[in-house]
Amino acid sequence: MININYNRLFNLRLAHTYYKNERGGGLKLKPTRDTLRILRGGKMLFKTIPFGVTILYRAVEGEVTPLVTLPDDLTLTFSLEAENKAEFLNITDLDETPARTYSASDILYFTNDPAPASASTDPEHPEEISHQLLDGIKNSLFTYEFSLGSAPEEVLIRVRNAAGTPVSFGKKVDGDPLPTTLTLSKKDDGSYDRQIDLRNKPTGRYTVTIRNTADDTTLREERFYVHDKLASRDILGIVDITYDSGTELLYDDTEEYELRFSRKETIWKYFIVNKNKKVRFSTENLSINDLGSPDYSSINFTREGPEPHPAVQINGLETVIFKSDDPIPFYEIPKTSIQLEKDPGDIVLIDNLPNPSHRGVVKKQGGILESEIYVFI
Template sequence: MIDINFGNLFSIELLHSYYKDKLCSDFSISASTDTLKVIDGHKMTVRQHGNQLMAGIYCNGNVSPLTPFASIEEGTRFTFFMKLNNSLFFNFTNLPSTAPGKIYYFTNRNNNVANSKSFLSSKIDIYKNTNTYIPGDLAATTPGVIYRAIGSSDPAHKFALTDTNHWMKVDSNQYSSEKDALQWLPSLSTYQFAAPQSSAVVSVLGYNIATATYTLPVLSNTMTFTAPASSFKLDLSILQPGKYSLTINGKQQWIYINDELNGIGAFAVIDIFNEATPASCMLLDGTGHLINPSPKYSINFLNRATIWKYIIASKKSGTINDKANVYKFANPASIITSLTPIPLSNGPLDFKLTLNNHDYTPIACADPQRLVSISKGADTYACSEIFLNF
């Protein structure tokens, strides 16, 4: 008689700094058709519970370390689609709204380990004073501390991360960013040139396991047109679903190929690989046993920071102060704005309004229901208006 036990293969948690408990339950996660076959063939079960996706597998025996009943082969991939269920998500998240065809791509191939967590997003780039930053951009220090730009900087106007007028310290976690954004393309599509071309030189690079980079040639083709063309049929049907680097006539872009995305409105794709390297891709130990504790992957979203504009109904001049002495306001006025952006949160901040020599606390905080724009100097910010009935 075979003794059957159940073990954890991996899990994925969704986090968001907007929420007081950091737990993000704004998405439904489903497996791709190919992944459902892998799950069934390996006697696995995959379930979403709130902000987490749990992947378990049946094992032989009940003695640790556990051995999967059906071994997970090297190179096995689990693909999941994230569908966004919260219409206000982009209002309180430090990401731009998705453009047509754009998706976010998260994978353990990023090998992004920080603050004792394994993040599926790309690593935030180290700050360089030769780069241009606008409000909302993220940069990292060498020790891995993340900063958010709250003012513009460029090579001609350099501001170090210690400049609190231009940068706000976040923490030592990693966050999703536009580095994770890809253009989804169907396997057959029409490619539009910026100007008519006499030919199309197409090059596609895939993931090179040996170097953990996208440098493996997987497609190369040159098409010559009888007359300059403004578009052509791009055939990528020989490619397996996945992320690629596509270059056409010298113009490079990151793409994701998977016809299953057609019409499902996915916000993001998650790819979990079982590979020997990097370490973040190891789902089993070197002897085929489950890892204890099992790999736990994180996708972390940063809350949006906005200028807070308090509008006093009586139009009388008042002052607003932060009892924690973190955020400052342009006092006194009947319309009071914060001097710097303030991160949105569903947890309250302790602000005090002083009006007609009376103190009112607590007062309402910004919510993500409605955002407007406001200009401060050369920068344009998202602005949260809060009406106070005083």
């Protein structure tokens, strides 16, 4: 009887701080067709595990030596998809930096650091992979169109690969490569465009840079992932797990990776609407008192404007507005014990004010995210 022995190459798990125990989110990782081809050729298997995936390789019976040895320089690519993309975007902070914020056309990009110092074989302390924001996915042959506010007559354009090396824009009619720097002239409508042919280049990240003709100022820069099969799909992101021949980590101990997502936090803004005339504002006042609850700290709420608000009425009714002094993180476990009280008498009108809907619209006011909650009393 022949025993078939498989060893784990790596585990790749998903974590999200919105969920209890940080597990959940309805995210799926799928290998690309090229990656499936590599796995089949290398006698490898792709399997789902709780909150992630694993890659296994077939080994010589009773050993860890692979039955088929793949090159040490290896990249395995996976698409990242969300079962409910709108809900995921509502609860997740996807900004790369304060200056580089997420927009609907962006793609999340994850890649490990192939250096041995970053690798982890400890499931309790995996290598955390944070995301970069790319400006989209392109086919290997595409036309890059853009406009500039200053609209100079001519600009320089370059394309660089993930290593930062300039690449050719394609080939001339005679088959020779085009230069790595081209000059573009402004069109009659004030825009610019250039066909970029990367069909003889590897899939992966590329950066398009626009410079002035003096070549001392960057006027525009965008980062794309080039992949013909993924360009037409509505995916959330791309994950590259890379091995470098210099590290000799391929077929070593099982590596542990984790894609970590952080929950959004917003200012909670309550609109208390005096629908049933429970408050006489001539003699009574409203306040919000947060008693604190498990998994949350107590937050102070401050009234915005007079009581009732002179400029805001909901359905023509008197309205009082309260805002949290600090942002409150989204969490799948509701925040309880936020009380609406009436003075004098410290009368509790509502024991547990509602939390904002995590499927609702989040507004940005002065660069700060706000969630609006409407309460009729």
